[in-house]
Amino acid sequence: MRVMAQMGMVMNLDKCIGCHTCSVTCKQAWTNRSGVEYAWFNNVETRPGQGYPRRYQDQERWRGGWVRNRRGRLALKAGGRFRKLLTIFANPVLPNIRDYYEPWTYDYEVLTDAPLGDDFPAAQPKSLLSGQPMAVEWSANWDDDLGGAPEHGPQDPIVERLRQESEEKVTFSFEQAFMFYLPRICEHCLNPSCVASCPSGAMYKRAEDGIVLVDQDQCRGWRMCVTGCPYKKVYFNHRTGKAEKCTFCYPRVEVGLPTVCSETCVGRLRYLGLFLYDADRVAAAASVPDEKDLYEAQLDLLLDPHDPAVIAAARRDGIPDDWLEAARRSPVYKLAKEYRVALPLHPEFRTMPMVWYIPPLSPVVDRLTETGHDGEDAGNLFGAIDALRIPVEYLAELFTAGDPAPVNDVLRKLAAMRSFMRDVTLGRELDESIPAAVGMDVEQLMAMYRLLAIAKYDERYVIPTAHEGDAHQLEELGCSLDVDGGPGMVTGSGPFGEASGPPTPVSVETFHALRHRQTSEGIADPERPGARVNLLNWDGRGRPEGLFPPRKESAR
Amino acid sequence: MTVLDILLWGVLPYVVLAVVVTGTLWRYRYDRFGWTTRSSELHESRLLRIGSPLFHFGLLVVIIGHVIGLLIPKSWTDAVGLSQEAYHVQALALGTVAGACTLVGIAILIYRRRTTGPVFAATTRNDKLMYVGLVAAIVAGLVTTLLGASGGEEHNYRLTVSVWFRSLFVLQPDVAAMSQAGLAFHVHVLIALALFALWPFTRLVHAFTAPLGYLFRPYIVYRSRSGGPATRAPRRGWERVDAPPTGRR
Numbered sequence: 001m002r003v004m005a006q007m008g009m010v011m012n013l014d015k016c017i018g019c020h021t022c023s024v025t026c027k028q029a030w031t032n033r034s035g036v037e038y039a040w041f042n043n044v045e046t047r048p049g050q051g052y053p054r055r056y057q058d059q060e061r062w063r064g065g066w067v068r069n070r071r072g073r074l075a076l077k078a079g080g081r082f083r084k085l086l087t088i089f090a091n092p093v094l095p096n097i098r099d100y101y102e103p104w105t106y107d108y109e110v111l112t113d114a115p116l117g118d119d120f121p122a123a124q125p126k127s128l129l130s131g132q133p134m135a136v137e138w139s140a141n142w143d144d145d146l147g148g149a150p151e152h153g154p155q156d157p158i159v160e161r162l163r164q165e166s167e168e169k170v171t172f173s174f175e176q177a178f179m180f181y182l183p184r185i186c187e188h189c190l191n192p193s194c195v196a197s198c199p200s201g202a203m204y205k206r207a208e209d210g211i212v213l214v215d216q217d218q219c220r221g222w223r224m225c226v227t228g229c230p231y232k233k234v235y236f237n238h239r240t241g242k243a244e245k246c247t248f249c250y251p252r253v254e255v256g257l258p259t260v261c262s263e264t265c266v267g268r269l270r271y272l273g274l275f276l277y278d279a280d281r282v283a284a285a286a287s288v289p290d291e292k293d294l295y296e297a298q299l300d301l302l303l304d305p306h307d308p309a310v311i312a313a314a315r316r317d318g319i320p321d322d323w324l325e326a327a328r329r330s331p332v333y334k335l336a337k338e339y340r341v342a343l344p345l346h347p348e349f350r351t352m353p354m355v356w357y358i359p360p361l362s363p364v365v366d367r368l369t370e371t372g373h374d375g376e377d378a379g380n381l382f383g384a385i386d387a388l389r390i391p392v393e394y395l396a397e398l399f400t401a402g403d404p405a406p407v408n409d410v411l412r413k414l415a416a417m418r419s420f421m422r423d424v425t426l427g428r429e430l431d432e433s434i435p436a437a438v439g440m441d442v443e444q445l446m447a448m449y450r451l452l453a454i455a456k457y458d459e460r461y462v463i464p465t466a467h468e469g470d471a472h473q474l475e476e477l478g479c480s481l482d483v484d485g486g487p488g489m490v491t492g493s494g495p496f497g498e499a500s501g502p503p504t505p506v507s508v509e510t511f512h513a514l515r516h517r518q519t520s521e522g523i524a525d526p527e528r529p530g531a532r533v534n535l536l537n538w539d540g541r542g543r544p545e546g547l548f549p550p551r552k553e554s555a556r
Numbered sequence: 557m558t559v560l561d562i563l564l565w566g567v568l569p570y571v572v573l574a575v576v577v578t579g580t581l582w583r584y585r586y587d588r589f590g591w592t593t594r595s596s597e598l599h600e601s602r603l604l605r606i607g608s609p610l611f612h613f614g615l616l617v618v619i620i621g622h623v624i625g626l627l628i629p630k631s632w633t634d635a636v637g638l639s640q641e642a643y644h645v646q647a648l649a650l651g652t653v654a655g656a657c658t659l660v661g662i663a664i665l666i667y668r669r670r671t672t673g674p675v676f677a678a679t680t681r682n683d684k685l686m687y688v689g690l691v692a693a694i695v696a697g698l699v700t701t702l703l704g705a706s707g708g709e710e711h712n713y714r715l716t717v718s719v720w721f722r723s724l725f726v727l728q729p730d731v732a733a734m735s736q737a738g739l740a741f742h743v744h745v746l747i748a749l750a751l752f753a754l755w756p757f758t759r760l761v762h763a764f765t766a767p768l769g770y771l772f773r774p775y776i777v778y779r780s781r782s783g784g785p786a787t788r789a790p791r792r793g794w795e796r797v798d799a800p801p802t803g804r805r
Binding site for chain 1 (some may be wrong): 588589591592593594595596597598599600601604605608609611612613673674677678762765767768769770771773775776777778779780781
């Protein structure tokens with residue numbers, strides 16, 4: 001057993017209202033630069049829908065992730081090392097920018113500069129790639145809220161598969177349609193196929209917290225990672241010629257702040273915390289023969305942080321005690337393993353993704369309520385979960401490689417919680433058979449309810465900080481995205497055109513200062529009164545040393 | 557053997573070599589972030605999928621041909637019984653096919669670059685200069701090959717250019733041998749020297765980091781916060797205040 005720590009995320013899809021706040025704040029923080037106009041490290045998809053980039057789940061076309069070969073070993077679906085090198089001059093399965101979308105802006109100048117005339121001037125869309133006027137035909141969430149679903153919906157790869165396999169059809173008629181939102185970030189997989197695909201060895205998984213990053217200094221733009229990732233969450237910056245991806249907001253996480261997407265989530269549906277896992281068994285778990293066993297195999301990798309044997313092994317493997325404490329309090333471990341209500345996205349890609357989802361019960365509840373039933377009665381809900389096969393099968397294709405049983409279990413737990421808590425709220429007699437029907441006891445159900453419904457900031461985000469000594473070195477780990485007009489970057493060109501020259505590192509101290517400023521009452525740094533004062537950071541409180549001339553005692 | 561001969565074939569190659577070596581080292585230290593293929597496949601792949609492999613694989617064969625022609629002395633091939641005619645025929649066949657592939661490939665790539673809006677927009681002046689150098693070197697190389705084939709001037713470069721080339725590396729440039737080579741060879745070599753001098757300062761540097769290590773490394777790469785290949789000493793001006801500066805830059 002080799003214990004490693006992994007930062008993980010759980011998203012509770014029932015709470016997602018599809019407001020895209022996470023996407024927008026993420027974009028502002030990380031990809032508001034030219035070259036990655038089209039890239040959304042966080043995006044929110046409406047399901048059923050084609051997703052972003054279009055039909056990314058169709059691995060027969062995009063060939064991402066791993067497959068189990070005839071000898072029972074894992075192989076990259078797009079081909080192994082030799083094939084990668086032979087196709088390095090033109091990657092045959094690289095998505096085109098139009099599979100994402102052609103980024104555009106509007107010709108706003110016309111609105112003020114147009115000569116006086118009978119017609120109102122209109123701001124034409126202009127391509128951000130070529131600068132030419134363009135017709136806007138697709139974007140990262142073109143089919144948002146089932147927009148154009150009769151046309152686009154059937155092209156959802158999951159809908160296609162369900163239509164082939166099941167006699168009942170997914171319909172997009174208004175009365176029978178169901179939908180939910182799926183926010184997606186990089187999965188920070190335990191067995192990342194993007195890392196395995198990188199010819200330069202520029203992509204890596206951080207040994208301490210499992211965050212998958214691109215070393216911008218070592219990336220040579222061979223673009224194999226884009227193909228390798230089955231979630232299409234590695235993006236090619238077409239101006240710098242380097243791969244970029246979700247960083248799990250590592251400069252924030254290192255100082256204990258949640259990621260930007262979590263912090264700004266309106267529905268508070270995201271949970272952050274640690275998993276402990278057995279790194280020695282990852283390859284074996286990812287290569288189980290039956291795809292439907294992958295979910296269980298992945299759960300099996302997660303180690304119980306309360307187990308004394310695990311704690312001893314973790315200490316031996318150099319995981320600090322405050323991290324172990326964080327692992328014991330981890331909300332994501334509780335949701336994924338203890339309550340077993342969070343499921344991985346597409347385990348059949350065999351990458352062991354570490355962003356988990358609590359599937360939405362709302363399509364079922366909505367349908368029940370529409371048909372005039374009590375949508376919060378346990379019996380009705382249990383019956384409906386069994387009867388409404390299409391939403392369940394759709395969820396199963398997303399989260400359990402098509403096996404409806406685990407999805408059923410999760411939905412029944414959520415249904416049980418919903419109807420049991422209604423009895424609690426209404427002061428009715430509590431029916432202990434409800435939690436028992438889903439294999440939980442009252443205490444567990446209440447604890448799950450607390451975590452899902454009312455957990456506060458520090459319960460939702462249990463993030464151990466990187467140790468100060470480590471953090472300093474991290475500054476110089478060449479994985480920062482703050483290049484070419486990025487956050488905190490001195491804009492300008494090196495001698496070889498745009499974006500050449502060394503990147504400016506993200507300063508961990510800056511984030512420490514940010515956290516301190518957000519959480520403390522006093523002045524910026526009372527510990528070090530001699531510290532320099534950044535006027536931009538000074539919040540007006542206190543009287544930082546050196547900001548004003550010293551008071552004269554006699555003048556008082 | 558004139559002064560010009562000595563300057564061109566005795567001095568210039570070493571100047572270029574110095575530029576290549578120091579330029580590459582300097583760029584690797586200073587501009588590792590700019591060290592990339594700057595691929596434009598994201599914008600357009602239909603033409604690229606024909607042109608790029610044609611150009612690159614053609615170029616690899618051309619390089620192998622150059623290695624054979626320049627590094628293996630004529631006496632060696634004579635020793636294994638390969639006659640000058642036979643050698644010439646195979647070199648001509650291989651060289652013409654590979655050179656033509658390279659030229660067609662780069663023609664497709666340039667056409668694509670000019671006609672695809674986003675790709676053209678992403679083309680820098682540096683790129684254009686590099687394309688001029690590349691095309692000139694390929695065309696001049698093909699011309700020398702074809703001149704040899706037309707039979708008018710049956711010139712054996714293995715007794716002139718190759719001898720000179722090898723003599724460069726023992727620091728005793730055989731200027732006389734090179735000055736006897738034909739004009740076409742002189743032009744080709746000069747263009748090639750210019751291209752080499754440009755090399756470290758263009759996107760061509762990606763060739764120096766061909767990812768052969770991929771064949772030998774484990775699939776999943778872990779890096780630790782402390783240590784690991786990317787950890788560098790703090791850059792000048794970024795040292796911590798409480799520690800004595802350890803920067804090597």
